[in-house]
Amino acid sequence: MNENTYKSYSNFGISDKVINFGNEILDTLKERFNNIDDIAEYNQLKVINAMQECKVSEACLLGTTGYGYNDFGRDTLESVYAKVFHTEDALVRPQITCGTHALALALLSNLRPGDELLSPAGKPYDTLEEVIGIRPSKGSLKEYGISYRQVDLLDDGGFDYDSIRNAVNEKTKLVTIQRSKGYQTRPTFSVDSIGELITFIKKIKPDVICMVDNCYGEFVEMIEPSDVGADMVVGSLIKNPGGGLAPIGGYIAGKKECVENAAYRLTSPGLGKEVGASLGVTASFYQGLFLAPTVTANALKGAIFAANIYEKLGFPVIPNATEERHDIIQAVTFGKPEGVIAFCKGIQAAASVDSHVSPEPWAMPGYDSQVIMAAGAFVSGSSIELSADGPIKPPYAVYFQGGLTWPHAKLGILKSLQSLIDCGFIKIW
């Protein structure tokens, strides 16, 4: 490492031992980083190709106001998303406020009273519990007479195919599969394994709609769930596909009918995709998507670096140091609240925005325990930017993700380790 860079890390309060430890770990990761770059290269070409085929022009980058009729840039962007995900259509809008909203929209618009929703891969993401009505909430699927069934994963993290076969019934209309682990310590599913699950379910009931919560998974592999049979893929633009530049938004890409249903629910019956001014965000949606493959690669490198650092120090990490990656999340289990809190404080201290504030656990809407979040982000709450969060409940695991650039991700992880050492949680040096 360059001497000046070394000194800069020291100026950030990182000890020689931590810097050297980080560099030793890094030396072992060259081949893996090369593989990540290969995937990013492929996905970069995929995005550029989609933009060229859709004839993205300078005029597309302008926004509309008011009703947003004939918003050429918005409509073209939706075609670009459909091309990237190899789907018939897509809805990509700033009016979709976040990932939960995108998922709720996809569910509430494609299910009708009397239908049943099936989750064949265990408990969905925390905020979806209220969308579904597992925890009571106003406007939940349950309030609309839509029932829910869940098949938990087997102990080894695999799909319980026998129970799934038994759970599919005449009411089953939509199947929701969450690609990323979310706030759980189960493995994230590969796109191939999601494909196997979808094939199995479609054999039992061909007309069932298979939706994948694609949050944090976009561009991690060369294929997406929509390449292996998913009827809808759904995600947030302040995660991977927004490339750090999208200031808001969500997407639903999929079968024409599914996307249309979602559009009519987002705006109004009769209006659908025709309205929804894009205001001034269109250019950032395009440029963010353009950057997304390499930004995702940077975040992945950070996740792998973190896994190798913390596994070496004896903490359980999911995925482990050598496993293949299917999303950008890295879970590290500390077993005690103090570890989660010190880790998050270290990440916050590495931020370029709000580095001087200290995150504290709080009762965040949609979650059933206190949550601590480190997010010194340019876009508030953006978790494609360097961030970490963890619910303050056993097993006291922290979920680390993001880093728009690899050097920033590296700084964050070194700061997290220094923070754990400084507060006495890690006592090796």
Ligand SMILES: *Cc1c(COP(=O)(O)O)cnc(C)c1O
């Ligand atoms: C982040 C996330 C969501 C919810 O997205 P928000 O933008 O936080 O509402 C849903 N599912 C998964 C797997 C996620 O990671």
